[in-house]
Amino acid sequence: MTPENLDEHENGMPEMRFDPMPVEEEEISHLKTENGQTPAITLLKTELPAGTSPNRTLQAVKVSTDHLNFFYGQKQALEDICIQIREQCVTAFIGPSGCGKSTFLRTMNRMNDLIPGARVDGTVLIDGRDIYARQADPIELRRRVGMIFQKSNPFPKSIYENVAYGVRINNLAHSRRDLDEIVERTLRGAALWDEVKDSLPKSALALSGGQQQRLCIARALAIEPEILLMDEPASALDPISTAKIEELIFELKKRYTIVIVTHNMQQAARVSDFTGFFLMGRLMEFGDTRRIFTNPTKKETEDYITGRFG
Amino acid sequence: MHRHFEEDLSELKQKLLTMGSLVERALHQSVKALVERDAQLGLQIFDGEEAINMLQIEIDDRAMRLLALQQPMATDLRLIASAVKINNDLERIGDLCVNIVQRVLSLINQSPISPMIDLPRMAALAEKMLHDALDAFVNRNADLARTVLEGDDKVDRFRDDIFQELVRFMTNHPEAVQRGIDLLLISRNIERVADHATNIAEDVIYVVAGRDVRHHIEETIQPN
Numbered sequence: 001m002t003p004e005n006l007d008e009h010e011n012g013m014p015e016m017r018f019d020p021m022p023v024e025e026e027e028i029s030h031l032k033t034e035n036g037q038t039p040a041i042t043l044l045k046t047e048l049p050a051g052t053s054p055n056r057t058l059q060a061v062k063v064s065t066d067h068l069n070f071f072y073g074q075k076q077a078l079e080d081i082c083i084q085i086r087e088q089c090v091t092a093f094i095g096p097s098g099c100g101k102s103t104f105l106r107t108m109n110r111m112n113d114l115i116p117g118a119r120v121d122g123t124v125l126i127d128g129r130d131i132y133a134r135q136a137d138p139i140e141l142r143r144r145v146g147m148i149f150q151k152s153n154p155f156p157k158s159i160y161e162n163v164a165y166g167v168r169i170n171n172l173a174h175s176r177r178d179l180d181e182i183v184e185r186t187l188r189g190a191a192l193w194d195e196v197k198d199s200l201p202k203s204a205l206a207l208s209g210g211q212q213q214r215l216c217i218a219r220a221l222a223i224e225p226e227i228l229l230m231d232e233p234a235s236a237l238d239p240i241s242t243a244k245i246e247e248l249i250f251e252l253k254k255r256y257t258i259v260i261v262t263h264n265m266q267q268a269a270r271v272s273d274f275t276g277f278f279l280m281g282r283l284m285e286f287g288d289t290r291r292i293f294t295n296p297t298k299k300e301t302e303d304y305i306t307g308r309f310g
Numbered sequence: 311m312h313r314h315f316e317e318d319l320s321e322l323k324q325k326l327l328t329m330g331s332l333v334e335r336a337l338h339q340s341v342k343a344l345v346e347r348d349a350q351l352g353l354q355i356f357d358g359e360e361a362i363n364m365l366q367i368e369i370d371d372r373a374m375r376l377l378a379l380q381q382p383m384a385t386d387l388r389l390i391a392s393a394v395k396i397n398n399d400l401e402r403i404g405d406l407c408v409n410i411v412q413r414v415l416s417l418i419n420q421s422p423i424s425p426m427i428d429l430p431r432m433a434a435l436a437e438k439m440l441h442d443a444l445d446a447f448v449n450r451n452a453d454l455a456r457t458v459l460e461g462d463d464k465v466d467r468f469r470d471d472i473f474q475e476l477v478r479f480m481t482n483h484p485e486a487v488q489r490g491i492d493l494l495l496i497s498r499n500i501e502r503v504a505d506h507a508t509n510i511a512e513d514v515i516y517v518v519a520g521r522d523v524r525h526h527i528e529e530t531i532q533p534n
Contacts, residue, residue: 243313250314269379270315293378 062087062227062257063108068122070103070281072115077103079281081122085274087226087257090249092268092289094261095278096309101261104278105229108259109145110138126227143170146220150232152212154204154219159196162204162215163187166223182222190218191248210241217248228252230260234267246271265305269293277301315380319389322372326393326400329365330444332358333400336407337440337503341433344414344496347422352411362404369397388520392513396447399506399513403440406499406506413492413499423479423489429497432468435461436500439507446511452518458511459523465504472497 063085070078078100085091093101103112110131112118124131131141154162163183164173173179183200187193192214196207204215213233220228230249234242249258249271262268268275269289276286277300285292285301296302303309336358343352373394376382382390439461446455473494480490515523 247313266381270381290375290379294374 059086059088061085062126063259064125065107066123066125068104068107068120068124070100070107070112071117071119073117077281078107081283083276083283083286085257085259088253088255089273090253090258090260090271091274091276092260092262092272093276093278094263094265094268095284095304097263099278100281101276101278102231104283105231105259105261108227108229109142109147111142111147113138143223144225145227145229146223146225148213148216148220148228148230148233150235152209152216152236154207154212154215156203156205158201159204159207159215160200163218163222166219170223172223186218186222189221189252190214191244191251192218208241210237210244213237213241213245214248217245217252221252225256227257227259230258232262233260235263242267277304279304315376315382315386318372318376318380319382319386322369322376322390322393325365325369325372326396327444327448329362329369329397329400330440330447332362332365333403333407334437334440334444336362336404337433337437340407340410340414341430341437341500343411344417344433345430347414347418349415349418352414352418355407355411359404359408362401366397366401370394373397385517388517392517396510396513399509403503403506406503409499410496413496417489417492420489423483423486428468428472428475429493429500432465432472432497433500435465435468436504436507439465439504440510443507443510443514446514447517450514450518452515455511455514455518456523459508462504462508465501469497469501 061084063083065081065083068078068081069076081104093104095101106112107120107124108126108131112120120132126141126144130136155165157165160183163186164179167173167179167182173182184193184197187196192211195211196215204212207215213236217228217233233249234245237245246267249260252258253273260268260271272289274287275289275292277284277292277296277298279300285296285298287297292301293305296305336355339351339358340355342348343355373390376390380386439458442454442461443458445451446458476490476494476497480487483490512522512524515521
């Protein structure tokens, strides 16, 4: 399916800003991907992420897919997904169970490769390069595209080793001191340092669920990825730990491209700049989070986010 | 724990205060234009009104966004819901100032009539009510907000007295009916300003204390 009408202004809520200059409503022409494809979904200039001024241009496209289809054997799980994901933004995907949002997330670092009978067609470009091209290296890809799962899965090692492990095997540290610095910087970046700095040699499994999840984020950050994929990163956590993860996401987007899948619509609303709604393998609607949650274009989206689904 | 929601909330408050100060200034200017018969000053209101209108839209947009995206609760929810209402009251006061100035411009074109009666005192009281209501909002001061509610009755009495006096005046001076009506309309607009200031004060009490004091509902309904 090619989502239509997503760029028609009359269907979207016009941005209201305290700005005497009218915001131009033309499409943004520089949205073309590097190989010149024009995506099916374009955003209006009025659909800027929260906090950006109307005159600021949109962040560059980091990931784009073109007519992406995905099959588990005979079953088609994704149908004709065309989307652009921007760097230094949080993009959230919502939708009912089995709608394809996690499958789509996993196509971005080829985690689906490991599933027997899985097949991809169409393209997924990161920085304009096809990650499914024959010469593309999935190991290198997964270093650039980190992933956080629903259930925290630290290694059964010390807190220090959890972060240091990836750094060591990727030869990113030149000395022990260098490694210490990377571990500290990364744990600070994951908002965990103050809580664990005195217990680095202790087992990571002794940490609370929320701390383990932040440790997993630190582990992902340590090898300097560009993109972070998060699959329900807070669904097993209490509200305080969830709020910490959400604040962390807000901080991390300054440096990374973040894509998050969540069952928790409120969480998508709170943390993301862009939201996509998946239904039965299709991307029904995609746009500025503020617009999706105040004035969605499609009836299906409206029904889902207002809880009138089905 | 730091939450960026807090920043959004304080920006919303800040915008509302900016709006409040613009409206306060508009009210002050329109009354000054009346007393000093200063058409130039009066005309400035029209520019100010545009800024007030734009801020109204921006504040509503921010509040909507916070309600839709942040799921505020308790104090935060009361604050945002009240911000929308206070925003509306402030914008209406801005409109009333425009109405006042239109009558002032009409009066300036006619020769002055001696009794300006109690209008400036009434206006000063309405100004103080608005100022105190906004002050109560900033400082989360429910007691100060309650004093604003008392001011409303005084302003109503002013309006009744002025009404009677103007009717008497117009009866005796039929040639000054136009001017009498202009003054009557001004007193009516000032009385409406005081009503909106009262609404704002009621909202402040709701935000701070979580109590709904509108329409004396607390006196008639005993909770639990």
